[in-house]
Amino acid sequence: MRGIHAFKAFVHLSAGLTGLAAAAFATPAAAQAGAAEADSTSVGEIIVSARRREETLRETPVAITAVNAQALEAKASVNIGDIMGAAPSVMITQQNSGAAAANVAIRGLSFADVDKSFDPTVAVVVDGVFIGSSTGQFFDFFDISQIEVLRGPQGTLFGRNTIGGVINIRRTKPKFEFSGKLEASYGSYDTWATRAVVNLPVVDGVLAIKPFYFHNQSDGYYRQGITGARTGGSNSENFGVAALLQPSSNFDALLTVEKQVQDFVPVNSNISKTGEVFCLIEPANECNRNTTTDLYTVFGTPGTSHYESPAVTLEMNLDAGPVKLTSVTGYRKSDEAQTQDFDGSSADIYFSARTQAYRQFSQELRAAGKLSSSFDYVVGGYYFNSRYTLQQRTRITLFAPPSIAEQDNIGHSRSLAFFGDFNWAFADKWRLSFGGRWTQDRKQNQARVDANSFPNASVTNSKFTPKIGIDFRPNSDLMLYASWSRGYRSGGFSGRGTTLFSATTPYGPETVDSYEAGFKGALFDNLLELNIAAFLADYKNLQQNTTIPAVGGVGSETIVTNVGSARLKGLEIEFTAHPAQGLTLSGSLGLLDNDLKNFISQGAISATVPGTRTIDYSNVSMIYAPKTTLSLNANYKLPTSFGEVVMNVGYRHISPYDQQIALDATATYPATGTIVIPRNDPRVRSDTQDLLDASLTTRVKLGDQTAKITVFGRNLLDDRGPNAAFTVAGLWSFSSAREPRTYGVILGFEF
Template sequence: MFAALAALTVGASVPQVVSAAPGVLEEITVTARKREESMQDVGLAVSALSETEIQRQFARDIQDLANISPNTIIDDTGQGPGGTAAIYIRGVGVADLEKNFDPAVGVSVDGVFIGSTAGALLRGIDIARVEVLRGPQGTLFGRNTVGGLINITRTQPTGELGGRFRAGVENYDTYYLDGIFNFAVTDDLAVKLTAAKREQKEGYYDNVTVRGDQGRSDFQALGANFLWNATDTLELEYTYHQEDLDQDTPALVNATRPDQVFCIAYGYCADSLDTTITGDRWGVAGGGGRPPAPPSFETNITTVDQIEPAFMDAFFDTKTHILEARWELTDTLRFDYIYGRWESDEDSLQDWDGTPELLYHTQRPGEWEQDSHEMRLTYDAGGALNIVGGLFFWDSEYESRMRSYIGFAVPGLILDIPQTTNQTTESVAAFFEADYRLNEQWTLTLGGRYTEDEKESRQFGEVNTLDQGRTTHPSDEWSEFTPKVGVRYNMSDDVMFYATYSKGFRAGGFNGRVASLEEAIQPYEPETIDNYEIGVKSELMDRRLRLNATVFHMQYKDKQEELQLPSNQTDTGQKTVVINPSEATIQGIELELQAYLNENFSVRANLGYLDSEYDDFVYTDVEGSVTDLSGLEFRRAPELTGTLDATYEWDMAGGTAWIRGGYRFIDDHFTNATNNVELANDAQHLVDASVNYSINNLQFSLFGRNLTDEDAYTHGYEVAGLWSYAATRPPRTYGFEVVYSFNN
């Protein structure tokens, strides 16, 4: 019966690649609009990679796949365990580990939106498709997609006995093993099992304080996927996935300027202001001390004898449950239901000062839970009108129990400051999107989504939201309608022009790092983006050349900014605030190319140009001074990004050999909102390559990433005149792997 599943899985959100003759580009099917369509027929800016293309990039997680899309930056900021994702599309994104801040670029896995940046880098071993949707996706994917969306789909059970098993080794004493195993229990029930293990025993960094390497990690994952063809018209699918990561706390380097306190008072200064990174980037001074046991809330650490010269450690564990029902009600009407639960448990003892001393360290155990329900109806009679509409329900809860260990505020005393933050979120939405074909050439698209959000924030510790006679914790509600209007013009079967207006909405909320009750009860407001874009998609030269282009203009309103400001209310003399002080304009051009130069030689390239600037960025600090940052550039918004990827493939000794080379250019850019020069990146030239041979069921590969060993900050932060710290890109890595597959 599984042979008949193809007809039913039209609504299964599993993008596919339609096979093509040698030397002809494959047709890529995507689910960017909650239904399967050819990527070339979708009137929005979207890039996609197939399962084969993903495997050929030897990606550890989705940050290794950022090169598929222009104007896209994906980094691990090193601020916490599990990978705190900084995903920026067209200069729009969030790079904060605090889960009170909603993402600005969404990540969706098998139709389930992931509401946290921590863990969003995703180390999936069974990914069938990655799609990068650029620009606001507020109509179909909702809140917190003002910049765009990373849409990830994993493979489904095949219903046949088969599998794929991989083993590899890399430098830094790294090895990995993973596998996918498919089988059928009955004619109607198929199962897919997955497992993965990756261990790095030698860190990238040399900790000069404890004289050892830092950056080790141990990752394990297990998954099970059940696909039941209940009737000829009803299909049920359940997925369970679990990941466990133990690691050294991510290393942060000292980037302190000569005019900052930690340089003046303690002598811990960055090497130079002329270059962002000098000398041995892999030498870090931090991570050299921690309390031997968590001190009580009442007892402060009073001497350095209570500090262990040991590595700090961290863990990040996740569990995912996804249940999906796909029901063909009639020949023209389909009902889809998706339930998703994603939960994480984490702890991290982090050195933020980047020095051998305990000046500012934190321990922050935390939990995140989210549940979502989406019900969707799709009407497609093969005529002029196609409609998709539905309802969406979301609730989440986050709690962080942070302990701050502060060694610079009071001479001879190390303060232990506890603060517990709890936030709950409820969101409901109704949405629709309709295509109406006016004639053979013109198609009109109309869509909209109405969203209501409610959040409640609770603070306990130094700041208590029930202080001063308050009987309820602060809460607030927001609502927004995000429309979409588009038109497509098919000039021919191979060339399509489109124009789109869309609006994005990022929810308001409450600051999770507060210095006073006043800040704790005062919410920040939502931000919105109005996006206007025109584009062309074409397949030329008998489908040997695919050329797409987009021009866009975006107006940012009430942009949320998290800023570090001086404060007389805290022991550290600084505080983090979240405000809506800015308006901005973003505009640019995106070009994408895929081509077969002959039957053996294929290339893929893209180029992004981005012009981002704050039109109005004015705020008042704690002393009443007005600061005007208008005219500054966006962080993580390089003017130019570009990728050139080439593959040459040929028959050899009864098998197939291929060589792949990839080049990525990232222009100079800032990593923080205030454009600090010590936290800026010079232009980067990244090169990856591999040599591969496949015969029968075996594949052998030699590969390398960042072969130019480029230095760069993946995150940078200035702490209100006290010090600056940064996280850095992994160095050159290389390895060898073997893959065995059968019926896969």
């Protein structure tokens, strides 16, 4: 019902916007003013690189949302999580079990895990470099030129592990003029931030450098239930320098050297309840708590986390006349050390210490050009190599005497790919797009658990992922398109496997076939931009965390296996309207339906019930797949004698969604036969989110410089609830909380 009401609200709003646009069109003076405003900010004229070639958003036959720096600044956006709501069917939440880690889902496709042995389903690409782990993906937005959110499989041009889509982030390039921007902010929970970017011309027109530095710290919005002190705080630094070399008109090279450092306090909110083993040991007031407001009070021992990640990126472009050559080289390293009280209670039951080292290297070579006025191409090759080590020590005091479980893993991944993407304008106003990518992946895993050392295991997968589409453009303002594409996510090993079977037996690759049809158009003399996309995705051999009997060991363990299939379908609508001078209205609606099939697993139904059973999860919902995502945004610019005033109000509605596929181990099940699970454990289901944000910015022109002050409020309705939740085989359950209402002020200076 909420989805229906949201859809009706969207229809009424769209009708109202159409009426406003029509009224403006009918009034010549107003139409001219509105058109002038639309011409300067037209969404369709934004240049995107979604298909590894420069083209306008309106002529790109892909479901894509482009967010530029001005839009991010107007909304007082802080990090990648603020994209949630800016694009339909996109979910981004922060993982508190890893540094700068993000759970990203597009169109219901996600894999929420920080373990380095697993690949993401949505690729986060920064300056052309794919980040191979969810750690480090929670990106700062201060120095951003543009963000492109590509929905649906992007296997042809962006490769494996993009079956859900791609978030393509481009940072600003160094400028050949002395300029920059400085910013300082203060907000709720003693949150401080300072940011600076400076452009320095070294050799006029030839070499420019851009040093940058970001700092953000906060006391955290959790309250320690025993001491009453604030907890969950963090301190983040991101600094580096970018150098742009342009020795000639046909060659440029951009080198970025940077480092990210984060220290934070990981906390878990206890959501265990009667029937789970840990509640027999924990104080009574720490069990059976609610999954909304109670999440902000925690009882566990504060953990510590330190994360360092240096990175180097080099992009080179050579315009050789008929062909443009591009090379993108990326190297990223990270070292993490984290302790965490996973039971989330004042009783010392389950405390973990993890040390991880990760490094990745990637190299992409592309050639782009035209064979004729009607045929263009992009072809290339890609190489990716990563390696990680994990040392985990877990203190378990559930039974006497206490024990220390030890686990060591070494993992290695290598990927090689060749790809091509082609456009053929085969008839007037008609264009055929087609291409494909061949990928070969090899993964290795070597594990030691306590005194048991398991042999090195390896697996090789290869896949060809094609794409074909057609579009029709009756004029420069309208386009209709349809496409079919196949996405592929490589198989591998469960890095947390604790037995010979689970540590050496690989899970297989998963694939998705996606069918999409869409419309893009500029209506009413560019007063209204409207994009509509409908899709159907068939998802096969799902990789899912499942609890299975510990073959050759004791009890059960949670590892990744291939289970069943799924079908997802949905409708996405985006609009941007300019009904009056200075006023921009925008919004999006995503409607999503998912259907799991043949999701059969073997596992224990409770830690207190011996043995394993056949469990059918086919009736539950996929994770991070809300049925409705709705956003509405109004931005108004008012010119003044001293500069301008910018007002921005945004509303986001997200219907409930599940955060884990899990049975309720405290429920009662039949003694024999297959157990059919009607729904996931209610504690891992989020509540409805209605998020209201607002900001007011005053800009003052000081000659060639600009000073600004922004006051902002986020989550003004103080909508509280879970950010992530997990239940562990009838032993205990834990969660984390999303950001409550916050206020702040930003002071900035541009020169």
